[in-house]
Every structure is written in structure tokens, then in C-alpha cells.
Amino acid sequence: KKITIAIDGFSSTGKSTVAKRLAKELNYVYVDTGAMYRAVTLYMMRKVFVSDGSFDEEAIIRHLPFINLKFHFNEDLGFGEMYLNAENVEKEIRYMEVSNQVSKVAAVPQVRKMLVEQQKEMGKDKGVIMDGRDIGTVVFPDAELKIFMTASTEERATRRFDELKSRGDEVEYEEVLKNVKDRDFVDSTREDSPLRKAEDAVEIDTSGISVEEVYQKMLHLAKD
Numbered sequence: 766k767k768i769t770i771a772i773d774g775f776s777s778t779g780k781s782t783v784a785k786r787l788a789k790e791l792n793y794v795y796v797d798t799g800a801m802y803r804a805v806t807l808y809m810m811r812k813v814f815v816s817d818g819s820f821d822e823e824a825i826i827r828h829l830p831f832i833n834l835k836f837h838f839n840e841d842l843g844f845g846e847m848y849l850n851a852e853n854v855e856k857e858i859r860y861m862e863v864s865n866q867v868s869k870v871a872a873v874p875q876v877r878k879m880l881v882e883q884q885k886e887m888g889k890d891k892g893v894i895m896d897g898r899d900i901g902t903v904v905f906p907d908a909e910l911k912i913f914m915t916a917s918t919e920e921r922a923t924r925r926f927d928e929l930k931s932r933g934d935e936v937e938y939e940e941v942l943k944n945v946k947d948r949d950f951v952d953s954t955r956e957d958s959p960l961r962k963a964e965d966a967v968e969i970d971t972s973g974i975s976v977e978e979v980y981q982k983m984l985h986l987a988k989d
């Protein structure tokens with residue numbers, strides 16, 4: 766019987782890698798909610814942001830109705846690529862420029878409200894694996910399986926750095942480490958922080974264990 770699987774945790778804990786594999790194995794739909802926050806951020810960077818990186822929250826709210834987000838499944842990649850108003854932005858939303866701004870845009874309540882509604886709709890049928898920060902707490906508080914992934918800051922920065930390098934990005938490790946720390950701070954300290962471990966979530970600390978091990982653990986939990 767198909768269920769809903771909510772995977773939450775800090776960035777670069779290997780959430781998406783494992784979630785994608787699990788979705789393939791179980792024949793589930795995978796939804797990367799971080800991609801949605803990133804796409805909204807990219808749109809706002811183009812339309813609303815001032816050159817110094819500041820923005821008017823009211824302007825963000827006014828632009829929201831003009832954003833259409835869709836995942837189009839790519840057979841070769843094996844997951845859905847993010848489309849922003851019919852433009853494939855899968856690559857662009859992963860750039861550091863976007864990573865550096867996303868937490869601020871994700872903190873706007875109206876942005877969260879819009880995306881949470883869309884996510885609820887996307888997962889209304891069972892057989893969905895959704896990864897993010899607030900899936901087990903806000904989007905699907907009734908999910909049958911909730912996983913909360915953690916890893917040390919340095920471990921996550923190393924992962925992110927390797928990932929960016931492998932894509933040919935010119936980045937410094939120090940910059941990546943700072944970005945991971947900053948996002949953790951913004952994501953976890955604000956009043957309505959999206960990143961909270963649901964009471965009934967299973968915590969997996971991925972520091973020092975292989976992706977394969979994490980995957981096997983999760984597969985076991987999903988099949989239970």
C-alpha cells in the first residue's frame with residue numbers, strides 16, 4: 766500500500782539524493798520543495814530585487830500570482846525538472862547567487878502559504894516522497910513516514926562544495942561553508958522557523974555514514 770513520505774532536514778544532508786533513489790525503487794513521485802522556493806527566488810531576483818540585494822516585501826507579494834511552477838519528469842535524469850513559467854530553470858536555481866537569497870524569500874509568509882498549498886495539492890494522492898524543511902510538520906502532518914536528516918555543518922559544506930565543483934562552478938569552500946551556516950541560521954532561528962523535527966519523525970544522522978547506508982535505512986523504514 767502506498768503511503769506519504771516526508772523528508773525534512775538541513776540543506777546538503779543528502780536528502781534529495783536518497784529521496785530520488787527511493788522514489789525510483791518504490792515507484793513514487795518525488796517532489797523537491799526546495800526547488801520551488803529556489804524558483805520563486807530566481808523570479809524575484811529578476812523582477813523585484815534591487816542591485817544591492819534588498820527587496821520590497823510588498824512587491825514580492827504582488828508578483829506571486831504571476832508565478833507558475835511545474836515539475837516536468839525527465840526520463841534520462843529520472844526526476845522532475847523545475848519549470849518557472851514554462852522555462853526550465855533546473856540548473857539556474859542551484860547557483861550560489863540563488864542559494865544566497867533563498868532563505869530571505871522563503872521567510873515571506875505569503876510565499877510559504879502559496880507553496881504549501883501547491884505542495885498539499887501535489888501530494889494529495891499517496892505514493893509521494895516530498896523533501897524540504899516543513900513537510901512533516903506543516904505540509905503533511907499526517908504522513909505515514911517522516912524522516913528528519915541531520916549532518917555536521919562541515920560535512921554538509923563539503924558535500925555541497927563537491928556537488929558545485931562537479932558541475933563546474935567556480936566556488937571557494939569557505940564561501941560554501943558560510944552559505945550553509947547562514948542558511949541554517951535564517952532557516953532555524955526565525956519565529957515561524959520551517960525547520961522543526963516533527964515529534965513522530967525518525968532522525969537519521971548522516972555524518973560519517975555512506976549514502977548507501979542511509980538509503981538502505983530509509984528503504985527499510987518505507988517497507989515496514
Ligand code: C5P
Binds near residue numbers: 867868
Ligand atoms: O532544499 P534546498 O536546500 O534546495 O532549499 C533551499 C532553501 O529553500 C532552504 O535553505 C530554505 O530556505 C527554503 N526551503 C523552505 N522550506 C522548504 C524547502 C526549502 O523554506 N520546505
